Amino acid sequence: MSAYKDLMAFQRETSALGQIAGRLGWDQETVMPRGAAAQRAEEMAAIEAVLHARRSDPRVADWLEQARAKDEVEQAQLREIRRAYDRAVKVPADLATAIARVTSAAQGTWAQARADEDVAAFLPALSEVVALKREEGAALAQGGDIYDAMVEDYEPYTTGTQIAEIFDQMRPRLVALRAAVLDKPAPPGLTGSFDELVQMRLSQKLAVTFGYDLNTGRIDKAVHPFSSGSGLDVRITTRTSETDPFNCFYSTIHEVGHAAYEQGIDPDYALTPLGQGVSMGVHESQSRIYENQLGRSRAFTGWLFGQMKDAFGDLGIADEDAFYATVNGVHNGYVRTEADEVQYNLHIMLRFDLERALMAGDLQVADLEAAWNERFKADFGYAIDKPSNGCLQDVHWSVGLFGYFPTYSLGNVYAGCLHQALRNAVPELDGQLAEGDTSGATGWLREKVQQFGGLYAPRDVIERASGMEPGPEPLLEYLESKFGDLYRL
Structure with a gap:
C-alpha cells in the first residue's frame, strides 16, 4: 500500500x-x-x-x-x-x-x-x-500514425480511422437532411436590440436552471466560450451579441454541460486522474445534450420564450411554436459555434479532414486558407466572405489542439445514445422541461455519466449509461424526426 x-x-x-x-x-x-x-x-x-x-x-x-x-x-x-x-x-x-x-x-x-x-x-x-x-x-x-497519437490525448482508445468510418456513415444522411430542410421556407428570426447586461443576467439564470453551482463556479465573457477547471473551481465563459441573444444563451447552456460534468464527479476523485471528464467526446456529450436535446426541445423553449419576453419585452415572435421554430432554424452560415444541429457536424468533418492532412504533411500551412475555402464552398454551396468566418474562426489550432475537433461530433453521437435512454428512463421529461425544471434530466446524467469521471473508458461510459454500443443511428434518427416535423418533410 x-x-x-x-x-x-x-x-x-x-x-x-x-x-x-x-x-x-x-x-x-x-x-x-x-x-x-x-x-x-x-x-x-x-x-x-x-x-x-x-x-x-x-x-x-x-x-x-x-x-x-x-x-x-x-x-x-x-x-x-x-x-x-x-x-x-x-x-x-x-x-x-x-x-x-x-x-x-x-x-x-x-x-x-x-x-x-x-x-x-x-x-x-x-x-x-x-x-x-x-x-x-x-x-x-x-x-x-501521428494523428492517432494526437487523438489519444482527447479520446483515448480511438483512432482517426475509426472516426472517419463514423463520419462516412453520418455524412450522406446529414447532407440529404440539410438539402431537404433548406429547400423549405426558413422561420423568422429575432428582430431588435437585446441589452447585453440583461443577456448576462438571464444567462446566469439559465446556468443555475441547468444545475451549475455558482458557489464553485463563475461566468465571464470571452471571444470563444469555454469551460475550465474541475473539482471545486469550475469556470465557464460565454459571449454576447446585441442582435443575437441566442448566441449567449446557448453558449452558456453548452458550457454548463461541461461544467456540470466536472462538478458532478465523485469528490473522492478530486485531483486524481479520475477527477475529471474521461474524454472530450464524453464531455461534449454532456454539453451537446444540455444545449440541444434539452435546451432546444419544444418543451424547454416554451419556458424560455416566457423568460425572454419578461426580460426583453416583445420579441416579434407570435407564440411558443413559432419561437421553437426560430430557435431551431436552419440557415446558411459560416461559424461552427453558431451552426444548427443539422449542419454542425459538417463543420467538424471539414476541420477533421484538414487537420489530418496537416499532420500527415499532405497539406501545407501556407495552403490552409485556400483549402478551407475550397472545401467549405464544396460542402455548403457558398463562398467564405472573410477569414474570421473561415480558417481564423476557431482558437483550437493556435493552441495546438490537433485531434480535438472530431470529439465534438463524437459527443453528438454519444448524446444521441444518451438522449434515447434518458427519454425511456424519464417519461415525464417534457412536462418538467416545460416548467423550466431540468433536474430529471440532469440528475439522470449525473447518476449515469458524470459521477464516474475517469473511472471507465469513454465508450464504456456511454454503453453503461445508454445500454447500447455507441453509434450514430440514434443521433441521425433524432435529427431526422425533429427537423422532419419542424419543416414538414
Whole structure:
C-alpha cells in the first residue's frame, strides 16, 4: 500500500499544478492585459516544464511497478496514471516546454489576426505550432500514425480511422437532411436590440436552471466560450451579441454541460486522474445534450420564450411554436459555434479532414486558407466572405489542439445514445422541461455519466449509461424526426 499511497500523493500535487496552469489559461482568455502575452508565454512554458518533469519522473514508473490495486477505483487510477506516464516519457522535456511557450504566444497572434482579418499575420505562428505538434506526434506514435497519437490525448482508445468510418456513415444522411430542410421556407428570426447586461443576467439564470453551482463556479465573457477547471473551481465563459441573444444563451447552456460534468464527479476523485471528464467526446456529450436535446426541445423553449419576453419585452415572435421554430432554424452560415444541429457536424468533418492532412504533411500551412475555402464552398454551396468566418474562426489550432475537433461530433453521437435512454428512463421529461425544471434530466446524467469521471473508458461510459454500443443511428434518427416535423418533410 505504501507505493500506491506515495504515487497518489505525488499525483495529487501534479494535478493541483495542472489546475494552476489551467487557471492561467482562463485568465489569458478573459481578463489578462493584451500586453502581457509575451510574459504569459514564458509563465506557461515554466509551469509546463515543471509538469512534464513530474509526469515523466522515474519514481512514477517505480511506484507503478510496486503498487497493487485493491478495488476497481484503484485499478482505474493506476491504469490512467500508467497511460499518462507512458505518453509523457516519449516527449522530450524541451519539446513540451517549447509547445507551451509557442502556443501561448500563438493564441494572442491568432486573436489579433482574427480581429484584423489577416490570415498572413497568423500563418508564421501556426507553421511553428504545426511543426512542433508533428514532432510531438511522431514521438508519441513511435512509428505509428501521428494523428492517432494526437487523438489519444482527447479520446483515448480511438483512432482517426475509426472516426472517419463514423463520419462516412453520418455524412450522406446529414447532407440529404440539410438539402431537404433548406429547400423549405426558413422561420423568422429575432428582430431588435437585446441589452447585453440583461443577456448576462438571464444567462446566469439559465446556468443555475441547468444545475451549475455558482458557489464553485463563475461566468465571464470571452471571444470563444469555454469551460475550465474541475473539482471545486469550475469556470465557464460565454459571449454576447446585441442582435443575437441566442448566441449567449446557448453558449452558456453548452458550457454548463461541461461544467456540470466536472462538478458532478465523485469528490473522492478530486485531483486524481479520475477527477475529471474521461474524454472530450464524453464531455461534449454532456454539453451537446444540455444545449440541444434539452435546451432546444419544444418543451424547454416554451419556458424560455416566457423568460425572454419578461426580460426583453416583445420579441416579434407570435407564440411558443413559432419561437421553437426560430430557435431551431436552419440557415446558411459560416461559424461552427453558431451552426444548427443539422449542419454542425459538417463543420467538424471539414476541420477533421484538414487537420489530418496537416499532420500527415499532405497539406501545407501556407495552403490552409485556400483549402478551407475550397472545401467549405464544396460542402455548403457558398463562398467564405472573410477569414474570421473561415480558417481564423476557431482558437483550437493556435493552441495546438490537433485531434480535438472530431470529439465534438463524437459527443453528438454519444448524446444521441444518451438522449434515447434518458427519454425511456424519464417519461415525464417534457412536462418538467416545460416548467423550466431540468433536474430529471440532469440528475439522470449525473447518476449515469458524470459521477464516474475517469473511472471507465469513454465508450464504456456511454454503453453503461445508454445500454447500447455507441453509434450514430440514434443521433441521425433524432435529427431526422425533429427537423422532419419542424419543416414538414
